[in-house]
Amino acid sequence: QDVGILAVTLPRHGGDGSGRIIGYEFLVGGGLGFSHTKENTYPRLGTPLYFVQRDEIWPLLEAVIKIQRDYGERNDRKQARLKYTLDRLGETRFRELVREYAGRDFPPASGIAPVAQPDYLGWHAQQQPGKWYVGIWVENGRIRDMEDKGFRFKTGLKTVIERFRPSIRITPHHNIILAGIAERDRDAVQACLDQFGLPTDKGISTLRRMEMACPALPLCPLAQSESERVMPEFMRGLEEAGHGDAEVVFRMTGCPNGCARSSTSEIGLIGKGPGRYVLLVGGEYNGTRLNVPLDEKVRHEEVVPLISGLLTLWKEHRQDGERFGDWSWRMGVEKLREMLGRTGK
Ligand code: SF4
Structure with missing residues (x-):
């Protein structure tokens, strides 16, 4: 993303065990798009610039948006991304501009990076006692019935959601989480998933x-x-x-x-x-x-x-x-x- 805001939490196992958010890593200049034929375009990871608290996010974001407004490329659309503005200005100048536009400085990045990328497939206990969530595998995010492959994905998903009214999340891997399922409904939900051939963490290769x-x-x-x-x-x-x-x-x-x-x-x-x-x-x-x-x-x-x-x-x-x-x-x-x-x- 042009701007990425990563919530940093204490580990659930370790620290004070609360899993609470202790701050936000603020990254600038990410963007994966490029053109095969234009050498001055390239994918770029976001640069972690600051580690901020919740009430600091808005003034920081406003400063970054104003920098892009005033210093971003306006003539060449292929160069009109914040990643190129950051590389053109350099990190030091960019930080100076943030200070100028926000009227203050912000704490430096913590350097904390993601340590895992779970796919959330299968059954997991939630923090709330007696509640479960189940991650359902959706091949490449496509929800449709595929009778020839033994999946009735769309019909099955509709049925299980109408019957059990779970809350729904979509994961960064294009999969679906059905959450807030009561312990007593677990077997019935799994039976419904099996009936329509909805895969969880079983029967799919790694x-x-x-x-x-x-x-x-x-x-x-x-x-x-x-x-x-x-x-x-x-x-x-x-x-x-x-x-x-x-x-x-x-x-x-x-x-x-x-x-x-x-x-x-x-x-x-x-x-x-x-x-x-x-x-x-x-x-x-x-x-x-x-x-x-x-x-x-x-x-x-x-x-x-x-x-x-x-x-x-x-x-x-x-x-x-x-x-x-x-x-x-x-x-x-x-x-x-x-x-x-x-x-x-
Ligand atoms: S969906 Fe695929 S093909 Fe279309 S713009 Fe995105 S990466 Fe390109």
């Missing part, structure tokens, strides 16, 4: 739990390639090749706008024309490092063998407990291309 793809064709006019419609085919191919157990964040988008955060995934595919993708590796599991292009011209039919080859190399060469993103980052794309026999262009 690889598929972590996948995400944007809508792309035929829904998005900006799409350069397929995404959501072909991701299940890639998943199936990788599962058949024996990689269903891989705990790897794999995301795909039909263009570089990054709606499914393909630039921060451990494996990313970004559309670059019909049936052609850029393959990226080396992102950090928690999304705190951008990935880098490994191969700029991957044809549709090459995707599964290429990624399968990479996952096999990772399993053979990783250090103990080393995640795919960290391994591929450590190896570097030159070395990986050599191992795969690809030129990358």
Whole structure:
């Protein structure tokens, strides 16, 4: 995001055990969109600038918006994002301007980064005694009945919501949480989910739990390639090749706008024309490092063998407990291309 506000909480297990919010990390200049043909566009992670309390957020936000209003690019739309303004001004000047516009300074960033990205699938006890929530897996965010695959997702979701009236959340992984379910209703809710084939945390490969793809064709006019419609085919191919157990964040988008955060995934595919993708590796599991292009011209039919080859190399060469993103980052794309026999262009 141009501006990101991350709530920092005390751990539920440890600290005072309350899980209460102790402040907000204020990040500026994030944005994953770029253009394949414009070298002065690029994905960028937000820079943590301040750590503030709730009543400081508004004056800080107002100052940042005014800086973008007065210093943001107005002629070239591709450069009209806060990330480019921040890079052009530099962090020191940006902080000076914040001080000038807000009439005060703010405490520096805490440096606290996300430590996990749970998918919330399956059943979990809530803080409130006797209440449960269940995370339901929605492949790439598409809610529809798929009789041929044994899912009646739309009908099932409608039925369970009408019958049990849970509160509803949508997760950053495109999944759905039904919350506030009473202990006495748990079995009945699960029976209803089973009746319509709604998957929770069972019966889905680890690889598929972590996948995400944007809508792309035929829904998005900006799409350069397929995404959501072909991701299940890639998943199936990788599962058949024996990689269903891989705990790897794999995301795909039909263009570089990054709606499914393909630039921060451990494996990313970004559309670059019909049936052609850029393959990226080396992102950090928690999304705190951008990935880098490994191969700029991957044809549709090459995707599964290429990624399968990479996952096999990772399993053979990783250090103990080393995640795919960290391994591929450590190896570097030159070395990986050599191992795969690809030129990358
Ligand atoms: S990332 Fe996907 S949904 Fe977003 S603009 Fe590109 S094709 Fe469309």
